[in-house]
Amino acid sequence: MLNLNTLRKEIEDIDKLIIECLAKRENISTKIGEIKREMGIQIYDSEREKNLNSYYHELSLKFNLDPEFILKIFKLIIKKSRNVQLKN
């Protein structure tokens, strides 16, 4: 029981880190959106997203995770990131 609680606390700490990182990513994306507005370039960058997907694929394999699962998560994260840039 002690071990179960300890492990669950570890999961909560990890989830907090994930959420903190998502907040950091979103703030950076907002800044990128502002720069794009100043430069007059479009929010969506297909080339950048293609490169990121390869990067996620490589990292998934390196950490023994299912690339399909990781790509699904990042698809949601990046969709939200584009929307945040559009709304700021």
Ligand SMILES: C=C(O[C@@H]1C=C(C(=O)O)C=C[C@H]1O)C(=O)O
């Ligand atoms: C953040 C950017 O804008 C968009 C969002 C991306 C992201 O969240 O990683 C990547 C490419 C763009 O479609 C960017 O151009 O870097």
